[in-house]
Amino acid sequence: MTRSFATPRFKAVRLAGAAALLAGTFMAGAASAQTVPETDRPIKLTINDWTGQEITTRIMGGVLEEMGYEVEYVQADYLAQFAGLESGDLTAAMEIWETTGKAALQEAVKTGKVEDLGETGLQAKEDWWYPAYVAELCPGLPDWKALNDCAELFSSPQTAPKGRYLGGPVTWGGHDDERVEALGLDFEVMHSGTDAALVAEIMSAYQREKPILAWVYAPHWLPMRLDGEWVQFPEYEDACYEDPSWGTNPDMAYDCGKPFGWVKKVAWTGGEEVWPAAYEAIRNFKLTNDDAGDLIGKVDVDGMPLQAAVDGWLKDNKDTWQSWIPKS
Known part of the structure; x- marks a missing residue:
């Protein structure tokens, strides 16, 4: 970077x-x-x-x-x-x-x-984000159900054939590992060590028009200056995190997107x-x-x-x- x-x-x-x-x-x-x-x-x-x-x-x-x-x-x-x-x-x-x-x-x-x-x-929003040019390569996006069809598009040598999701530092929380498991996504979460490293990798991929799926948040300059979109997961409700029976997976919590708001x-x-x-x-x-x-x-x-x-x-x-x- x-x-x-x-x-x-x-x-x-x-x-x-x-x-x-x-x-x-x-x-x-x-x-x-x-x-x-x-x-x-x-x-x-x-x-x-x-x-x-x-x-x-x-x-x-x-x-x-x-x-x-x-x-x-x-x-x-x-x-x-x-x-x-x-x-x-x-x-x-x-x-x-x-x-x-x-x-x-x-x-x-x-x-x-x-x-x-x-x-x-x-007003906070932070979730899975991809650059706009990725939509042509994975036309089912932003619907989260398209992710498994395009998992190999986002793979890396460390995760292939599974896709790679670039998460934020572990200290940020966010339950991305639990989300992957609950929604049955063919992805592995790779956590950035720092905010700087996260942004640097996103920018490097964007400048080369390389597919990337990563944690992006607002307020931040990145979604203001770069053309991209957030993945649309099932809408968050408190029950999604608290009640495993809620949502598409009756046995696990976190089968939804992240909350956003204050x-x-x-x-x-x-x-x-x-x-x-x-x-x-x-x-x-x-x-x-x-x-x-x-x-x-x-x-x-x-x-x-x-x-x-x-x-x-x-x-x-x-x-x-x-x-x-x-x-x-």
């Missing part, structure tokens, strides 16, 4: 002095009543392993820093981060997707230690008393798919440094983010 498509490697960092820098450049004018935080304890925001989540998190972090809070960014696995949120070692996570994190969120909220802070405004913010319940204004600001956070996809494309495709993309959005959207800050 060329550098222009590389997703940055993320590291847990403390941006010492970032609040002062931001305040001195483009963030002047926020409500003065919130310039003094309730405590000097740092707010710890999680960084997961895809560009969009870091962008969302650093936008929120920049606003919290303008309010006077110290913010730490902590690298954390997408699903494993709930343990840190329950213990209070982590404060908040900005992107829990209904597509892959719904069950984990519900279980965490049931403990009383994790709080649902509401939707981000982003992306939520979550936080350690105990933090509400420590940083009440910050929690209200996080609840107020809203971003659109177009904003997110555009920012991700600037970083992953155009090569803009991630923080520069975040700073540019904050500079150009003052009215939006200032409306998140609670007034006294």
Whole structure:
């Protein structure tokens, strides 16, 4: 993968002095009543392993820093981060997707230690995707029933004669292995090690017009800039994941597509008393798919440094983010 498509490697960092820098450049004018935080304890925001989540998190972090809070960014696995949120070692996570994190969120909220802070405004979709040129080679698509007829089209030396489905990192969840078994698909799931590797392989295949079936998600630049389509599986219902008798396979769950819908913010319940204004600001956070996809494309495709993309959005959207800050 060329550098222009590389997703940055993320590291847990403390941006010492970032609040002062931001305040001195483009963030002047926020409500003065919130310039003094309730405590000097740092707010710890999680960084997961895809560009969009870091962008969302650093936008929120920049606003919290303008309010006077110290913010730490902590690298954390997408699903494993709930343990840190329950213990209070982590404060908040900005992107829990209904597509892959719904069950984990519900279980965490049931403990009383994790709080649902509401939707981000982003609308999530992530499922099996193929480039438009593949439709001529497998004319039954996008119907999932066509996959077995075309399995060899997607095969690789490691999977032949079975097809190859390129999934996301194992830490993302998604139940693709269970889906293949439940629907009787002649495919093997090969998981990418990172988001960057997933996107790189999709781009390489697309540029060579090679058949590929892979995990693609939105909001993201890829479905905005590339011509393709998602496979149409049986429509998700909660019963599909919870009741094996549901659907085409009476003996197994996951015989449907993935859910799609909201992306939520979550936080350690105990933090509400420590940083009440910050929690209200996080609840107020809203971003659109177009904003997110555009920012991700600037970083992953155009090569803009991630923080520069975040700073540019904050500079150009003052009215939006200032409306998140609670007034006294």
